[in-house]
Amino acid sequence: MSHPITTDDSREIVRVDAIVKDFRPGLGLRAKRVLHEVSFAVREGEIYGFVGPNGAGKTTTLKILMGLIRPTSGNATILDCDVTETGFREHIGFLPENPYFYSFLTAEEILRFYARLSGVGGRDRDRRVQALIELVGLGDARRERLSTYSKGMLQRVGIAQALIHDPKVVFLDEPMSGLDPIGRKDIRDIILRLKSEGKTVFMNTHILNDVEMICDRVAIIVKGRIRHEGPIREFMNEEAMRSDIVLAHLAPEVAEQLGAKFSARVQTVGEQVEVQVMDGQVRDLLKSALEAGAEVLSLSPNRISLERIFLEAVEQGEQADGSSAAERGAPAC
Amino acid sequence: MVWLAAAVLAVLATDALHTRLPPSGGASRQMGFVPDPDLAKVLSLGFGAVLADFYWLQAIQAAGGDVRITPELGDHLGRLIDLVTTLNPRVDHPYRFAAIWMTASEQNVRTANRLLARGIEYHPDEWRNYFYLGFNHFFYLLENDRAAEWLDRASRLPGAPRYLPRLAARLKSESAEIEVAAVFLQEMLNTSQDDVAKEGYRAALDEIEVEQSARLLDGARARFQDRNGRDLRTVEELVAGESAVLRTLPAAEPLALPSALRRGSTWVLDPVSDRIVSTYYGKRYRLHVGESDRQRAEGWAEERRIRERVQGMEGSRGETRHEPSNHDR
Amino acid sequence: MLNSGSRIWPIATNTVREAVRHRLLYTLLFFAVTMIGFSVLIASLSYVEGERIIQDVGLASIRLFSVGIAIFVGIGLIHGEVERRTIYTILAKPVTRSEFLLGKFLGLLLTVWLQLCLMAIAFVAVSVLVGAGLDLGYVAAMLLVGVELMVIVAVATLFSSFTTPMLAAFFTLGIYALGHLSRDLYSLGQASDVPAVKQAATLLYRALPDLESFNLSTQAVHGVAISGAEVGWASLYGVAYSIALLILASFIFHRRDLE
Ligand SMILES: Nc1ncnc2c1ncn2[C@@H]1O[C@H](COP(=O)(O)OP(=O)(O)OP(=O)(O)O)[C@@H](O)[C@H]1O
Numbered sequence: 001m002s003h004p005i006t007t008d009d010s011r012e013i014v015r016v017d018a019i020v021k022d023f024r025p026g027l028g029l030r031a032k033r034v035l036h037e038v039s040f041a042v043r044e045g046e047i048y049g050f051v052g053p054n055g056a057g058k059t060t061t062l063k064i065l066m067g068l069i070r071p072t073s074g075n076a077t078i079l080d081c082d083v084t085e086t087g088f089r090e091h092i093g094f095l096p097e098n099p100y101f102y103s104f105l106t107a108e109e110i111l112r113f114y115a116r117l118s119g120v121g122g123r124d125r126d127r128r129v130q131a132l133i134e135l136v137g138l139g140d141a142r143r144e145r146l147s148t149y150s151k152g153m154l155q156r157v158g159i160a161q162a163l164i165h166d167p168k169v170v171f172l173d174e175p176m177s178g179l180d181p182i183g184r185k186d187i188r189d190i191i192l193r194l195k196s197e198g199k200t201v202f203m204n205t206h207i208l209n210d211v212e213m214i215c216d217r218v219a220i221i222v223k224g225r226i227r228h229e230g231p232i233r234e235f236m237n238e239e240a241m242r243s244d245i246v247l248a249h250l251a252p253e254v255a256e257q258l259g260a261k262f263s264a265r266v267q268t269v270g271e272q273v274e275v276q277v278m279d280g281q282v283r284d285l286l287k288s289a290l291e292a293g294a295e296v297l298s299l300s301p302n303r304i305s306l307e308r309i310f311l312e313a314v315e316q317g318e319q320a321d322g323s324s325a326a327e328r329g330a331p332a333c
Numbered sequence: 334m335v336w337l338a339a340a341v342l343a344v345l346a347t348d349a350l351h352t353r354l355p356p357s358g359g360a361s362r363q364m365g366f367v368p369d370p371d372l373a374k375v376l377s378l379g380f381g382a383v384l385a386d387f388y389w390l391q392a393i394q395a396a397g398g399d400v401r402i403t404p405e406l407g408d409h410l411g412r413l414i415d416l417v418t419t420l421n422p423r424v425d426h427p428y429r430f431a432a433i434w435m436t437a438s439e440q441n442v443r444t445a446n447r448l449l450a451r452g453i454e455y456h457p458d459e460w461r462n463y464f465y466l467g468f469n470h471f472f473y474l475l476e477n478d479r480a481a482e483w484l485d486r487a488s489r490l491p492g493a494p495r496y497l498p499r500l501a502a503r504l505k506s507e508s509a510e511i512e513v514a515a516v517f518l519q520e521m522l523n524t525s526q527d528d529v530a531k532e533g534y535r536a537a538l539d540e541i542e543v544e545q546s547a548r549l550l551d552g553a554r555a556r557f558q559d560r561n562g563r564d565l566r567t568v569e570e571l572v573a574g575e576s577a578v579l580r581t582l583p584a585a586e587p588l589a590l591p592s593a594l595r596r597g598s599t600w601v602l603d604p605v606s607d608r609i610v611s612t613y614y615g616k617r618y619r620l621h622v623g624e625s626d627r628q629r630a631e632g633w634a635e636e637r638r639i640r641e642r643v644q645g646m647e648g649s650r651g652e653t654r655h656e657p658s659n660h661d662r
Numbered sequence: 663m664l665n666s667g668s669r670i671w672p673i674a675t676n677t678v679r680e681a682v683r684h685r686l687l688y689t690l691l692f693f694a695v696t697m698i699g700f701s702v703l704i705a706s707l708s709y710v711e712g713e714r715i716i717q718d719v720g721l722a723s724i725r726l727f728s729v730g731i732a733i734f735v736g737i738g739l740i741h742g743e744v745e746r747r748t749i750y751t752i753l754a755k756p757v758t759r760s761e762f763l764l765g766k767f768l769g770l771l772l773t774v775w776l777q778l779c780l781m782a783i784a785f786v787a788v789s790v791l792v793g794a795g796l797d798l799g800y801v802a803a804m805l806l807v808g809v810e811l812m813v814i815v816a817v818a819t820l821f822s823s824f825t826t827p828m829l830a831a832f833f834t835l836g837i838y839a840l841g842h843l844s845r846d847l848y849s850l851g852q853a854s855d856v857p858a859v860k861q862a863a864t865l866l867y868r869a870l871p872d873l874e875s876f877n878l879s880t881q882a883v884h885g886v887a888i889s890g891a892e893v894g895w896a897s898l899y900g901v902a903y904s905i906a907l908l909i910l911a912s913f914i915f916h917r918r919d920l921e
């Protein structure tokens with residue numbers, strides 16, 4: 001996919017340019033191409049969603065950005081520094097997928113450790129450690145060893161260590177994984193707060209709901225190729241602006257009338273009537289329906305659009321993969 | 334319960350199988366495999382000192398207890414001490430340990446001498462190694478010149494006894510062999526840290542003591558012949574009747590011998606050799622290597638066993654060494 | 663700009679904390695102290711030079727078991743961090759891979775030096791108890807055991823930075839053995855008539871760590887005079903060799919994909 005054409009001219013914090021990654025499963029075996037010339041950019045102050053099915057290459061991309069693995073070709077920069085450098089990491093935070101820490105330390109100790117590595121010194125360090133423990137809600141377990149922590153608690157420690165040095169850019173690999181609903185909300189709130197503080201957030205996920213709720217821009221990656229890239233509102237096309245309403249006690253002919261009046265899609269299923277309508281018309285349609293004696297069973301904003309795009313992209317990816325067999329075998333270099 | 338039964342069964346079966354295996358014989362335990370010293374040194378990976386200690390303990394085990402020091406055992410000890418002193422040439426006592434125990438054959442003694450030479454190389458200031466080398470040359474190999482050389486060198490080292498130069502001089506004159514032997518043995522007795530070896534030296538000193546008496550009788554016999562114009566018919570003639578040349582006969586047994594071991598030995602004229610011998614030894618003392626020496630080793634071992642048994646019976650009865658008294662008239 | 667020390671040190675101290683939780687470490691320490699105590703019994707089998715045997719056994723136990731600790735804790739040093747992915751969050755901080763490696767190395771080195779001190783205390787206690795001599799020679803010997811441990815930890819760090827603990831153990835043990843053999847290999851090679859063999863032996867001798875140069879235990883026990891220069895040069899050699907190994911380890915580790 002080509003380099004995104006940006007409409008607003010805010011600074012590009014992360015730039016990924018035609019990155020290719022081949023993995024060699026073993027000596028003599030053929031290399032396997034996991035990323036095919038992936039390019040995208042993350043602008044200052046935005047929350048960037050990197051979305052894709054399992055095995056798409058999200059974590060691999062993030063590992064390249066963190067300098068943990070090297071791209072076979074292409075290059076990537078963060079804050080205008082090559083990702084293989086070290087100095088700029090003062091300004092970035094990273095939450096790996098299923099993070100794991102020295103389990104013999106307590107939350108406080110491990111955070112103090114990361115603070116020292118990040119150059120957070122003296123009294124500032126203790127203050128940051130306590131603040132982050134509170135932020136991620138680990139206050140009660142702060143002096144317990146991480147070996148006793150649950151998966152979700154470790155995830156919280158991971159988020160705390162990513163933010164310990166108040167970084168400008170935060171990279172999160174599936175930040176919601178392993179968290180309960182309250183935890184997810186907490187993390188969403190944290191991410192939104194980071195944004196409000198002017199931080200840039202890059203986030204890997206396959207939970208589309210989260211993406212829709214908080215992301216400013218999205219890239220969809222399938223089988224190592226970026227299939228869509230753009231601001232979230234580009235995905236929120238007409239269809240995306242609709243809501244689903246389920247009504248009862250509504251005569252079919254009244255339903256037809258309503259459908260015609262508000263140019264809504266109407267479908268009768270047994271006793272119930274399902275109506276899909278543009279978001280702007282919801283109020284008026286509901287008013288009319290209620291006046292006609294209907295009962296509202298449910299009202300939900302239509303969230304299928306991103307999912308549909310996502311599924312389409314995956315399908316597209318499968319087909320592309322099937323048709324271009326030549327691409328599968330990367331040169332063994 | 335099932336587990337208990339299974340465990341008992343397993344133990345019994347294992348034990349039954351174990352008893353079927355050929356037991357390791359006493360001989361093979363005594364003379365175990367001794368690795369090649371140079372190879373062992375290389376493969377010791379810097380742990381030579383501890384390996385040397387291990388084989389040193391094996392050497393002590395092999396020589397200790399009620400064992401007869403055969404030439405084969407001497408060879409085995411030689412291999413062990415060679416290994417010990419190759420792994421850690423800075424050891425001290427093992428060099429002389431070899432000299433003490435490797436006496437059952439000429440080859441044993443020569444090997445011991447080579448080991449002593451190595452000891453001298455690593456401890457050039459230790460006079461005892463030179464002394465033992467001298468002793469071996471004199472006592473077992475009858476090479477008095479070389480013995481004298483080693484004693485000369487020993488005498489120049491710190492801590493060496495003051496009489497060494499005189500001893501060396503006497504060696505060169507090739508006279509008074511047994512006196513020299515007595516001095517040597519007395520010195521070894523004084524300096525040895527090895528109780529079993531000390532027993533051996535004491536026994537040899539006892540034999541020399543009896544030999545000295547025998548030589549005294551030889552002298553008397555000669556005077557008897559001069560005076561009477563005929564040889565003795567019995568040894569008693571030396572002290573009986575008008576033709577007596579001695580007042581009393583010297584003891585035919587070592588003076589230090591515990592009373593329980595005394596056999597009432599007497600002096601007799603040995604019809605084969607036509608020499609005056611003590612019935613205690615049945616032969617005259619000779620500095621010699623070979624068969625007789627092996628017999629001497631056997632004799633020492635026998636003696637030692639008896640003494641130990643006697644000491645066990647008599648409790649801690651002090652063993653004092655008497656100066657040989659002069660019986661000459 | 664931060665200095666490297668403020669990043670290396672926390673990694674090192676954490677490594678110590680992690681290493682002292684190793685059960686194997688205590689097993690080996692226990693064996694070492696037991697052997698040092700047991701040496702008194704062993705020595706009683708000999709009627710001469712008992713004190714020397716006690717010290718031989720004591721020093722050998724110290725050398726054997728401290729190297730055991732260095733190798734068996736060291737082989738998983740880097741590999742474990744990558745395997746458990748604890749390294750991800752650390753390298754995402756402004757920590758270079760070299761700093762990480764050096765921190766891990768220092769941490770393990772401090773740990774084995776700590777063990778060495780404990781063993782040395784047991785050794786001194788037993789020596790004093792049996793009235794065996796102790797002098798500066800023993801200090802020099804212990805010092806060089808410490809230097810040898812540094813080289814071994816560096817070797818283990820090197821192998822651990824790119825291979826599995828199994829292979830790292832195999833290689834490190836191999837280097838340990840060859841390092842003690844290198845002088846013999848050299849003289850063996852020099853005895854050969856084939857020039858290629860001679861050259862190969864010389865090359866091996868110079869490339870392998872000359873671990874025998876750190877072995878003063880026999881000299882110490884026998885009271886052979888040890889010159890300060892000898893200890894100084896050997897220590898310098900050990901430090902230089904370790905640095906070279908760490909540079910090589912860094913070079914390899916920097917190029918590795920951490921998956
Ligand atoms: N070390 C490796 N060797 C070989 N293949 C690898 C390696 N690491 C990842 N892959 C492959 O690369 C592809 C992308 O993996 P990656 O972990 O980036 O996926 P992901 O998008 O993060 O998936 P998920 O949502 O499950 O986390 C997968 O097909 C995986 O099998």
Ligand SMILES: [Mg+2]
Nearest residue numbers: 058059060097
């Ligand atoms: Mg992933």
